[in-house]
Amino acid sequence: MASPSAYSYGFVRSGAVVSGPVKDLVAEARAAGRPRERELTVPRGPLAGAGQMIFEMRVVPLSDGRVLVVADDRTAARRLDQVRRDFVANVSHELKTPVGALALLSETLADAADDPEAVRRFTGQMKRESGRLTALVQEIIDLSRLQEPDALVDSELVALDDVAAEAADRVRVEAEARRITVAVGGERGLYVHGDADLLTTAVRNLLDNALRHSDTLGRVSVGIARDGDKVRLAVVDQGEGISPEQQERIFERFYRGDPARARRTGGTGLGLSIVKHVAADHGGEVEVWSKPGAGSTFTLVLPLADPPTQPDTTGATTEP
Structure with a gap:
């Protein structure tokens, strides 16, 4: 027996398990006589360019040589985790640029205190970088607000x-x-x-x-x-x-x-x-x-x- 989802995900075809990673986990559970759990990455299809799906798989041996296979699709959750990690990494990088520029400009400004033309030039650059930093922080706040479940x-x-x-x-x-x-x-x-x-x-x-x-x-x-x-x-x-x-x-x-x-x-x-x-x-x-x-x-x-x-x-x- 297999649910429609098992067929749609490509685990089962013509009444038999055809997914290699799933078959291997079933064999392990049968050989050990005990439940087995594992996170498996499974291709979306037989083509080389197919994407990947991520499942929490649990295989439980039953009587008469049967096994129960339960697959929990974790693809969206893992993708969300990756997006969050990438977002934090990008934010860190983007914030470092104007902050570093402001620090460097302030040091340069201190050294050029006796040069009015240089002071005007560097303060103008500091104003632009601070404006960029302000805009970036505000947009991060806006984006964070949108990701709250009760945004509306x-x-x-x-x-x-x-x-x-x-x-x-x-x-x-x-x-x-x-x-x-x-x-x-x-x-x-x-x-x-x-x-x-x-x-x-x-x-x-x-x-x-x-x-x-x-x-x-x-x-x-x-x-x-x-x-x-x-x-x-x-x-x-x-x-x-x-x-x-x-x-x-x-x-x-x-x-x-x-x-x-x-x-x-x-x-x-x-x-x-x-x-x-x-x-x-x-x-x-x-x-x-x-x-x-x-x-x-x-x-x-x-x-x-x-x-x-x-x-x-x-x-x-x-x-x-």
Whole structure:
């Protein structure tokens, strides 16, 4: 006897155990006459390029030469552990860079105290590095908050008009410094269920990304539109665009297609990862369209919520 999962995972075929690692563990248990437990890494299929699955396997001898084999799929848990380890390692590396730069600059500044020009140059560099460090710490905090199981425990009705306007306001100073126009438009009066602060952070991150990759005197637009039972919030820029190879990786944590440009513009490599998490936590997704030389469009696709009801002068409730 075998469960459907045993067949779907490839342990059993035509009524017989065919997985080599499982067969070996069964043979051990039979020979010893005692239960055997082991974590096994099993190929997902017969092809050489197949991925790996990780199982906690327990084999218990029964009567009449039979054995009971129980497999607990631990692939997702192990992958999560690896992601966490990689995240901690990446955070450590990313934090060391601006902290080390600040330490070095402060020492150099002390030695150049009698040179006003050098002091101005080094203090400017210190300001940039401290800004980068502040942004990195804030984005780590944002990402950590998103990984909490109760991130949206206080979900509420959120007006996307307010989200787009607030996000645009937060990047206004940066946009003016770069002489880039930020325009907000589209369909008004659309709502979603969720966390207004997280959604504003996601849109602000998309705007930050668009500004960093736009030329001076360019234009960045935010548009909102209904799409059936969904709502689409798009951020469009006229920048250099993203190659197809980079599009496959841009939502990875700490991934930066052009590290030199990221250092120059203050990118941390976490912004788009946060956007992806926010979209997923709100039951949606983020889409990207881009072509080198033709700019990029990032779109938050979220479930549409019914607008709030408002009481009329008679005390009844009416739609706005």
